[in-house]
Amino acid sequence: MIGALGLMKERRFLPLFVTQFLGAFNDNLFKNAMIFFATYQIFNSVEQETQFSAIATGIFILPFFLFSALAGQLADTYDKARIMRIIKAAEVAIMLVGAAGIFLKSLELMLVALVGMGVHSTFFGPIKYAVLPQHLRHEEVLGGTGLVEAGTYIAILCGTIAGGLISPNVAAIAVICVALAGWLSSLKIPPAPPLTKLELDFNIFRSSYRLIAATMHIKRLYLAIVAISVFWTIAAVLGVLFPPLVKNVFHAQKDVASVFLAIFSIGIAIGSVVINRLLKGEVSARYAVASVLAMAVFVIDFHFAAVFWPVNDGPLLDTRDFIALSAAWHVLFDLGMIAVTGGMFVVPLYAFLTTTVEKSQTARTVAANNIVNSGAMVAGSVGILGVTQIPGVSVEDSIWVVVALCFASAFCAWLLHKAEREPHGPDMLP
Template identity: 40%
Template sequence: MNDRPIPAAQDAAREHAAHASQYRLLRERRFAPFFWTQFLGAMNDNVFKIGFTSLVTYQAARFSGIDPKTVAFLISAIFIAPFVLFSATSGQVADKFDKAMLTRWVKTFEIAVMLVGAAGFWLHNAPLLYACTFLMGVHSTVFGPVKYAYLPQKLATDELVGGNGLVESGTFVAILLGTIVGGVAAATGASDAGVVGAAGIAGTSTGAVWLGAVCLVLALVGRTVSAFVPPCPPPQPGLRINWNPVSETWRNLRLAHGNRTVFLSLLGISWLWFVGATFLASFFNFAKDVLMADADVVTVLLAMFSFGIGTGSLLCERLSRRRIELGLVPLGSIGMSVFGIDLFFASHALPAAPHLLSVGEFLGVAAHWRVLADLFLLAMFGGFYSVPLYALIQSRSEPSHRARIIAANNILNSLFMIASAMMAMALTRAGVSIPGIFLTTALLNIVVAAYIYTPVPEFLLRFIAWVLLHTFYRVRLVNVERIPVEGPAVLICNHVSYVDAIVIMAESPRPIRFVMDYQIFRHPFFGWVFRHAKAIPMAPAHEDAARLARAYDACAEALADGELVCIFPEGKLTKTGDINPFRHGVMEILRRSPVPVVPMALRGLWGSVFSRQSGPVLPRPRRRGLTSRLTLAVGEPIAPDEATLERLQESVADLRGARR
């Protein structure tokens, strides 16, 4: 059973969302206890990992048999290993059992794990701390599918971007706080370095006590908060669990691969984890060996990174207008590479330091601000990149096996993060500097982006549409939710400019197959766009009857597959701004495929940069060009047996009104 809001509730939520921000969710029981539970868990993970990493990096003498240059990458790999081993089973468990109950079970397990961690800190016992790292990985592995499958069950579709933005930003704020607390506690222990206790254990017990105590307190508070998470019924309570992790892992990956867009989105998220793991695990050595700074500066670096990804995550809702905007994903890719590359050059323009710099000394050097700006902006674009991908996966995955799709994502994440650790260790041993690792990652990001966006052009096309609308126009939407989110339909609209289809594409909740005049494909830019959008070229019967027949066949095939088909029934751009008479092509499409017709109208495009003034070429810019305000209005769907050419034209004309 799926307890997502029924359509009426979704409509109410959508109406409310139009006048309220995403932050209102923090006051609602369906979201707030869950948010704070995952927040405290993420914070605890990082108090432990940062405390452990800081100790072995800056106080390596207390731990025997540890290489401080590679230990951060090793800790990361150990933490990730359970994701490979247990994600498949965790996904099944999350689909079979109540997610609120699982959340409380996981938080109880966390308390036991932190008892092991406290003992490891007290004894300065690296094997015990490695074991705790592995167990915390188990904790996160089980909670991962619960975490991301919970959101689409409790939030309406138009709340997913805001909810994911809050979770992502909250996670990185938790990472920052965990970093500060873990670093401060570890530094407290450093003040008594060399002291030998009665048991003969080198070093102070002060830092160990603080680290162990804080981890236990956070686990206890997290367990208390989890008690308020409301019930979340499982979608498949009768599911039989396959306890073989190998066969189930393979099955989950095949399940995810069934939807190409979703699978490539999973790869995209996993790549972000690769990038993030590389940077975060490098910060200690980056601060010590490149910036010549002490452990407190690591907190500054992580603060900039955390604020950056938190800012990007929260801005997603505003930039996407509370919709799942895939156009932000390529924008994120571009920013990550640009600022990752600049970070490499910024790291080679630093003055020499006579000693490890304190935070005040570090911030007093102007060149260091460029490093901080690069980290902030790289992470901010990472937020633009990740939030839409998470929301896409949640919205387009089947509810019955959504948690297993998330489990497949965790498997891929873990493999990519282990690959990140292995790459970083290999490059380090080969003599590559930390800035060199950053540059390598930024360049690889370009290759991965090209791999993801080439087979699924929806990402790149939505990016082009998003840039266009945010450069040339300010768009007002009227009842755009009437565009069906599933099932076949024919969309019709007046034809005012060369970018009508791009505007509609940008505002649609799903891909659209546009029926276009075949001559548009001759244009170098628009032809490329519409070919990759799988537009259907159509010609008048007197010019190319065979092409016309193929176009009708393609429309019928697309509608039979449950797709949206959009046609401009006028058949040509308006020369005056008025609506031309509708042609009979739309009626032939409906004759072959009797599906609902959704009338739409564009207002305000006439006279803009891309509207037609005379001739079949792009027009000269008009005075309203770069500041045009336009409206996309969507009418009530019309049943196929009620659709006539006259009624369709009248519906579009009414929606457009007097404004052209």
């Protein structure tokens, strides 16, 4: 069996990995450049900053909720490689709009491009997971899934750092170049012909309802999707809180916010690799409960590190001044471990989605997951915005919402682990 890293030498995996890596990089380069620009150059209050961060997160996620069912149908009905090439060509056009917004310092154009990138990711998401069981052997799927997750978060790291450090004009040129590179790499993805033929339903609301109803009757899929959705709600809440938390609690500049997001991305990538080693290719949730409970412990410690942060006046700290504080290493360690345990939790759950049903149905299964995930993430973004507006509730107090979500994830994972040990035959969507 080719080891997980050995897949990087294979044409059946490497072009897909590069294509999804560049897409994730571009998403985060553009989104973070926009959010940091608004947080540090336009708005001057924690309420406005948190509100804009939540709005940007919400409008990026909304297309997943609206169009995932159609994306899943298309991916299961047509050649997945061909669809990916069309999607990556569309990304070039979207980034031209985004670049115009950056050059003109127009938040309106930037938000239009952000919606476009959300649509782009909606149609690409089901394919990048659904193509794995078609191109890889069964025992390679968990390793391939782990590499895709690890690569996604390394890309988030690189895009986050670039979005926080490079100038707006350089970012405008970079997003176009990266989109072109992603399109070129998609040309090398081997064909992935359809394994079924569906009659497409273009009514996005009816097709979404039918897809979710068809998927959620399978117990293991239902529990995996709910657990993944709670996890991504945690990620959405932390994504909303990070920029105002860094500026107003840790009293630091935007480059420190980039460090926070970078540490989080590295940690999830590490967790993705660690869990693949522990499970040795087996698709199982047996480590999920322990992983997410450990995550809760580190979230609680992170909360208290924020409450007792020693610096709250004077100029905002840059990265060098921030890491010179001994308390900063405590904060960064907590962030890293939150992410490592999170990666260990979520990667096997994605493998459940692609191995529980027939290969001809994997894209629709991932699409159903994306619909539920996106709804949960939008609810989390809006919900945490509402929590921060409650009189007397500070940004650091809002971290307790994440703790509660960790315990909800642990319960879902426990139920999933019980369900996977029950006898079952092959599952099919109706």
